[in-house]
Amino acid sequence: MFPTPIEKRSRAAQITYQSLLPVALILWLLPLIAVMLFSIRPFSDFGAGNYWGVPSSFELFTNYGRVFFESDMPRYLLNSVLITVPTVIGAVALSCMTGFALGIYRFRGNLLIFFMFIAGNFVPFQILMVPVRDLTVSMGLYDTKLGLVLFHIAFQTGFCTLFMRNFIRALPYELIEAARVEGVAEWRIFWFVVLPLMRPAIAALSVLIFTFIWNDYFWALVLTQGPGAQPVTAGITSFNSQFVAQYHLMSAGSIVAAIPPVAIFFLMQRHFIAGLTLGAVK
Amino acid sequence: MTAPATPLHQPRLEATWMQRNRMTVTPILFLLPGLLFFLVYVISPIFQSFNISLYRWDGLGEARFIGLDNYRELATDRNFEISLWNNLRWLVLYLLAIPLGLFIALFLNQTVTGIRLYKSLFFFPFVLSQVVVGLVFSWFYLPREGLLNAALQFFGLGTVNILGNPDLATYGIIAAGLWPQTAYCMILYLTGLNAVDPEQVEAGRLDGAKGWKMLWYVILPQLKPATFIAFVVTIIGALRSFDLISIMTNGGPFGSTRVLSFYMFEQALGEYGFRMGYGSAIAVVLFGIMLVFIAYFLWQMWRDERAARHG
Numbered sequence: 051m052f053p054t055p056i057e058k059r060s061r062a063a064q065i066t067y068q069s070l071l072p073v074a075l076i077l078w079l080l081p082l083i084a085v086m087l088f089s090i091r092p093f094s095d096f097g098a099g100n101y102w103g104v105p106s107s108f109e110l111f112t113n114y115g116r117v118f119f120e121s122d123m124p125r126y127l128l129n130s131v132l133i134t135v136p137t138v139i140g141a142v143a144l145s146c147m148t149g150f151a152l153g154i155y156r157f158r159g160n161l162l163i164f165f166m167f168i169a170g171n172f173v174p175f176q177i178l179m180v181p182v183r184d185l186t187v188s189m190g191l192y193d194t195k196l197g198l199v200l201f202h203i204a205f206q207t208g209f210c211t212l213f214m215r216n217f218i219r220a221l222p223y224e225l226i227e228a229a230r231v232e233g234v235a236e237w238r239i240f241w242f243v244v245l246p247l248m249r250p251a252i253a254a255l256s257v258l259i260f261t262f263i264w265n266d267y268f269w270a271l272v273l274t275q276g277p278g279a280q281p282v283t284a285g286i287t288s289f290n291s292q293f294v295a296q297y298h299l300m301s302a303g304s305i306v307a308a309i310p311p312v313a314i315f316f317l318m319q320r321h322f323i324a325g326l327t328l329g330a331v332k
Numbered sequence: 333m334t335a336p337a338t339p340l341h342q343p344r345l346e347a348t349w350m351q352r353n354r355m356t357v358t359p360i361l362f363l364l365p366g367l368l369f370f371l372v373y374v375i376s377p378i379f380q381s382f383n384i385s386l387y388r389w390d391g392l393g394e395a396r397f398i399g400l401d402n403y404r405e406l407a408t409d410r411n412f413e414i415s416l417w418n419n420l421r422w423l424v425l426y427l428l429a430i431p432l433g434l435f436i437a438l439f440l441n442q443t444v445t446g447i448r449l450y451k452s453l454f455f456f457p458f459v460l461s462q463v464v465v466g467l468v469f470s471w472f473y474l475p476r477e478g479l480l481n482a483a484l485q486f487f488g489l490g491t492v493n494i495l496g497n498p499d500l501a502t503y504g505i506i507a508a509g510l511w512p513q514t515a516y517c518m519i520l521y522l523t524g525l526n527a528v529d530p531e532q533v534e535a536g537r538l539d540g541a542k543g544w545k546m547l548w549y550v551i552l553p554q555l556k557p558a559t560f561i562a563f564v565v566t567i568i569g570a571l572r573s574f575d576l577i578s579i580m581t582n583g584g585p586f587g588s589t590r591v592l593s594f595y596m597f598e599q600a601l602g603e604y605g606f607r608m609g610y611g612s613a614i615a616v617v618l619f620g621i622m623l624v625f626i627a628y629f630l631w632q633m634w635r636d637e638r639a640a641r642h643g
Contacts, residue, residue, distance in 0.1 A: 052525065052533050052551050056442050068444060075453055081472040081511070082457070084479040088471070101477050144366040151362035155355060161637065163363065165630055170374040172568055172626045176596040176615040180384055180391075180608050181377035183601075204373030207366045236358040265461030267575045272601065283463045287579075290467075297477060300467070308464045315459040319452060326516070327523040330558040 089113055089301035096297055113302040121292060122277045123303060126285030130310070133195050133202070133281050134263045138256050140203035141210050145255070146248060148207065149214025150240050154226060164215060171208030175268050178205075183272055195279050198270065202263050210255055213328060217251040218244065254325030257318045261311040282307040378619070385612035390605065402613035411587055412614065415595040418502050419571065419621070422591060425506045426513060426570035430562045433517025434555075438547075440518070441525045451522060458515040466579030469508035470495060495581055498588035505576050505589060513569055517562040524558030525551075560632065567625050571618065592618040 056067050076083065087102075090110045100106065117123050152164050182201055183192070191197030221244065229239045270284035277285065286307050293299040315322050350357065385402055389395035406412050440451050457465065472478050473494045481491040494504035528551060536550040552559075574593045581589045583598060590598070592614055598604070600611025 051441070051530060052528060052546065053438055053441065056444060067442070071444075071447075071450055074439070075450060078454055079457075080479065081468045082460075084472055085468050096477065102479070102482050144369065147362040148366035151359035155359040157356065157359055160359075161634075163367065165634070166375065167370065168633065169626055169630060170370060172622065172629065173374070173378060174571060174593060174615065174618045174622050175574070176593050176611075177381045177619040178374060178377040179381075179597070179615065180600055180612055181380035182373060184391075185373075185377075200369075201373055204369040207370050208374065211366065236354050240362070261459055265463070267461065267463045267578070268597075271578075271597075283461050286463060286467070297471065301471070304464045304467045308460050311459050311461070312456060315456060316452065323455075323519060323523070327520055327558075327561075330520045330523045330561050331527040 085301045085305065088297050089305055091298050093296060093298055109298065113298050114306065116299060117302045117306055121289055121303070122285060123282070123289060123306060125277050126280060126282040126289070127306070127310075129195060129277075129279060129285070130264055130281040130283075133198050134260055136199045137202040137206065137263045138259045140199070141206035141259055142252055142255055144203065144207050145210030145214045146245065146252070147240075148211045149218050149248075150244055152211065152215040153218030153221075154223075154244070164211070167208045167211040171205075171212065179272055186273055193274050193276060193279050195274075198273050198279070198281075201269060201273065202266070206259055206262070210259065213255055213325070214248070214251060216328070217248065221247055250321070250324070253318070254321040254328075257314055257322045258325040260314055261322075264311045381612045381615055381619075384609055385616050387609040389608045391600075391608045392606070395609070398609070402610050405610065406613055406617065411590060411595060412592075414587060415590045415592045415614075416617075418589065418591045419618075421502055422506060422509075422570040422573055423567065425503070426509065426566055426573075427563075429510050429513035429517045429566050430559065432510070432514045433519075433562065434521050436514065436518045437521035437525060441522060451519075455515045455519050458512040458519070460512065462509075462512070462575035463579055465508055465512055466505075466576045469504070469511070469576075470580045473504055496585055498585050501581050501585060501589045505573075505580050508580065509569070509573060509576050513566060516565060520558045520562050521555060524555040528554050564629050568622075571622055571625075592621075 056064050059067075087105075090108060090113065091100075091105045092107050092109045092112075095101070095106055098106075148167070152160055186192050186197040186201065189197070191200070225243055225247075226239055229243050234243075264281070265283060266281070267283040270281050274280045274284065277288070280288075286303060289303050290300050293303070384395075386397060386399060387395040388398045388401070436454060440447065440454060460468075472480050475481055475491055475493040475496070480494075484491060492500070494500045532550055532554070533546070536546050541550060572593060573591055574597065577583060577589055577591060577594045578597075583590045583594055596611045596614040596618065599607045599614060
């Protein structure tokens, strides 16, 4: 193990390390802690210049209550869910299939198609912006959740295919050959042999795509405009203009917007990190 | 998803055709939906953008072919030049996330109680949306209400309005971007460190390698895959920077924080009217810069792929 395990060091080193940990963590999360502290203050504190002292009253419930009951925030959150969940399902489903095709079969152009998926996944969004917006408008899907979902599915298929194909490549190929010898139809091999083995990949990918899509801002800006379809990342800017300079409410709002992906991360940490670090170890 | 099912009662002749060609037909059927989506929404728009960049077009009316005029205009556009320089700043400074991430990973790669929670808490800025990161940092930097200036004053230093100062604003935004990016690199390295071969470390120790030497000659070579991925995601992240700029300064003060991705959006969909052609020309330039890196990444992956096949 590197660096040397702290248990093998002197007692003094151990104590230093143990006390350094929380200090480092607080410094690391300082900007976020500041926002959390803002979100439980009353408005009067800001007028009085009491930014960092003891809050004159504890307003957690009032502030967060106003976020939920006096703004469009619940609408935006719902929109985010209705955009994110279908995207996850669509992208994972499509990439299970493309990953299977590219991972199992040998045919001309296999590697070429695979590399096209990878390359497409790296392009800057701006080169897609004008045509994708045009396409969405001409399909009558501008400012709808569906328009956003369709694009997200398509774009995420690139990354998901990379992920799934590499995962399938690592499965024992003998299983598939054995099934073929038994005369099992190819689509049945996919459904009954490969798909059950892909469960960890599906879990990891779902969690990752959920956070990616939830946190998308650019496409929300390009393809939607009102509370009817905007997800929370885009909605928060109108939320902030509703409560200009009311830092206690803006802070509470942005924390609310951040909670779902954070919750998913903490609940599904193992899958999340497995997905994110795929390929980091040979 | 439903697989392309074969009906139960099929004429025998057809079944044999499927049987004979199943190794060709199956991958095509499985690829088709995903490939179609990807071609329509990702691949073909790239070429369309190239085409649009040769037109003058407001997005609604008639598009007029003007050849390379948009690119000629770029050559003399002061704002384009500023954006390009800022992109370079982003690229160089964003790479700091890699050593910083390695540093934190080394710091946290211990087995004391509660370390798992520490690792997750160090990592979780990455899970926040860039919008939230942008808001959090712009409040952190506020001249009056921000914690940064409160801290500076506490130590007897003057206040500084980072986002209001054209010379500092870009660096302030990059610092905000480094926060989640460092977390990402950290988790890559933590995973890599986990897989470091303990025997090699022991052998290195026996040979008297310690500290920096051990890190450089024994550990880092084994972390190469993690470094490669960290490099890829950091470069892509730097060139994609848009959200933070849009949220924190909206390109200001005086346009000093624009980067290509932001300037493109401003030109094509901004409040100054829709210049789709000019915007697309900016996007093409950005794409060209990105292409250099994409080509390098793909070449690396291609080599690995070939090695995996022959090895």
